[in-house]
Amino acid sequence: MLDTARLTNLLPPKMRSQVDSYFEALSVFAEIRDPKVLAALGPSGVRGLLLHRGKQSAPTKIPAHHDAYFDWTYPADHPEMAELYRRAKQGQWDADSLPWHIDVDPLDPEVPLLPSWFIDADTLAAQIGTKFSPREQQEFRYSVCSWMLSQFLHGEQGALFAAAQVTEAVQFFDGKLYGATQVMDEGRHIEAFHRYLDQKLGRLYQVNDNLFVIIDSLMSDGRWDMKFLGMQIMVEGLALGAFSVLYRVTREPLLRKLLQMVIQDEARHVHYGVLALREHINRELSERERQEREDWAFEVALLMRNRFMAYEVYEEWFEGLISREQWRKFITEARGMQLFRQVMFERLVPNLREIGLLTARIRPHYEKVGLMQFYDGASADQLTAEQMLRDLDAPLGV
Ligand SMILES: [Fe+2]
Ligand SMILES: [Fe+2]
Numbered sequence: 483m484l485d486t487a488r489l490t491n492l493l494p495p496k497m498r499s500q501v502d503s504y505f506e507a508l509s510v511f512a513e514i515r516d517p518k519v520l521a522a523l524g525p526s527g528v529r530g531l532l533l534h535r536g537k538q539s540a541p542t543k544i545p546a547h548h549d550a551y552f553d554w555t556y557p558a559d560h561p562e563m564a565e566l567y568r569r570a571k572q573g574q575w576d577a578d579s580l581p582w583h584i585d586v587d588p589l590d591p592e593v594p595l596l597p598s599w600f601i602d603a604d605t606l607a608a609q610i611g612t613k614f615s616p617r618e619q620q621e622f623r624y625s626v627c628s629w630m631l632s633q634f635l636h637g638e639q640g641a642l643f644a645a646a647q648v649t650e651a652v653q654f655f656d657g658k659l660y661g662a663t664q665v666m667d668e669g670r671h672i673e674a675f676h677r678y679l680d681q682k683l684g685r686l687y688q689v690n691d692n693l694f695v696i697i698d699s700l701m702s703d704g705r706w707d708m709k710f711l712g713m714q715i716m717v718e719g720l721a722l723g724a725f726s727v728l729y730r731v732t733r734e735p736l737l738r739k740l741l742q743m744v745i746q747d748e749a750r751h752v753h754y755g756v757l758a759l760r761e762h763i764n765r766e767l768s769e770r771e772r773q774e775r776e777d778w779a780f781e782v783a784l785l786m787r788n789r790f791m792a793y794e795v796y797e798e799w800f801e802g803l804i805s806r807e808q809w810r811k812f813i814t815e816a817r818g819m820q821l822f823r824q825v826m827f828e829r830l831v832p833n834l835r836e837i838g839l840l841t842a843r844i845r846p847h848y849e850k851v852g853l854m855q856f857y858d859g860a861s862a863d864q865l866t867a868e869q870m871l872r873d874l875d876a877p878l879g880v
Contacts, residue, residue: 600818714755723826
């Protein structure tokens with residue numbers, strides 16, 4: 483991390499926050515150890531973190547460079563993917579059938595979107611010498627929840643386009659048929675999350691810069707397996723963890739139902755990613771290519787762990803009042819955010835193991851950042867839908 487405090491302290495608060503955000507972006511690049519990973523993530527980093535391409539209030543165009551893979555013999559080439567396809571067809575549902583008649587009052591203390599222990603703004607208020615009323619605390623949690631759901635929605639847009647790309651690019655014909663169901667699933671998820679944000683919460687936050695970097699990177703990478711790794715394993719794996727935490731903590735019944743339905747689809751998506759990559763990484767890639775993916779996955783895991791700091795909420799509530807450094811500390815230590823990180827990596831790490839990207843070579847790095855504790859968990863192909871649903875209703879260890 484660059485030492486920026488001495489320089490930025492001389493500036494007025496608003497400018498200090500801006501300069502701090504640039505230094506933070508630079509530190510993302512400085513922390514990437516592997517030059518190949520830097521080359522792969524660098525251009526997306528510039529577009530996302532420095533140019534804020536996702537925040538220009540205009541449509542973003544990201545060039546895609548992959549080959550569409552046609553096969554005119556229509557082989558039945560992957561029985562497990564064929565089985566997923568069958569299950570996906572049977573699992574289709576209509577977002578219109580969610581209980582949209584439920585009135586959602588985001589500030590109703592009886593039906594909280596997030597519990598008060600999840601993120602407690604009192605500690606921050608105390609730092610700036612003020613105190614939040616119970617109403618202000620609810621408003622703050624309403625912002626945080628709307629921010630999270632907005633990022634879910636933006637991630638779903640990435641998932642829709644990535645699913646369309648990998649359906650073209652993947653070489654398994656059974657995978658292409660399965661992929662068609664995922665494209666439909668992601669479209670439905672956009673419909674449901676957007677409708678909830680628009681009609682029930684009346685809020686939409688801009689895309690987080692770090693999420694934009696990851697989406698930009700995998701959309702523009704021509705290698706189909708990098709798209710799979712980025713979207714099906716990393717983004718979807720983490721989203722699955724995040725959805726399940728929100729499902730377990732929110733008391734709002736429409737949101738719970740929506741998340742429950744989406745989670746069942748997402749579990750198939752991650753399962754598909756594990757099936758496609760396990761074979762490809764272990765049989766078709768050279769050791770050098772495998773290592774490159776191993777390093778990339780580690781860097782992206784760190785990016786996701788350390789960088790989702792909800793700055794969009796900071797800018798709305800606290801910019802100019804506290805430093806970004808103070809905000810980072812607050813977000814890092816908030817109980818709900820800690821829970822997010824734990825559940826997300828509980829899901830992700832076993833999947834990386836299963837596809838062959840957690841070999842003895844990289845394990846010390848995961849160990850160093852405390853992620854090896856999840857190594858022995860069940861991967862997506864080992865978890866049944868019944869287990870997943872049972873886990874969702876288990877009490878939280880908080
Ligand atoms: Fe989705
Ligand atoms: Fe998905």
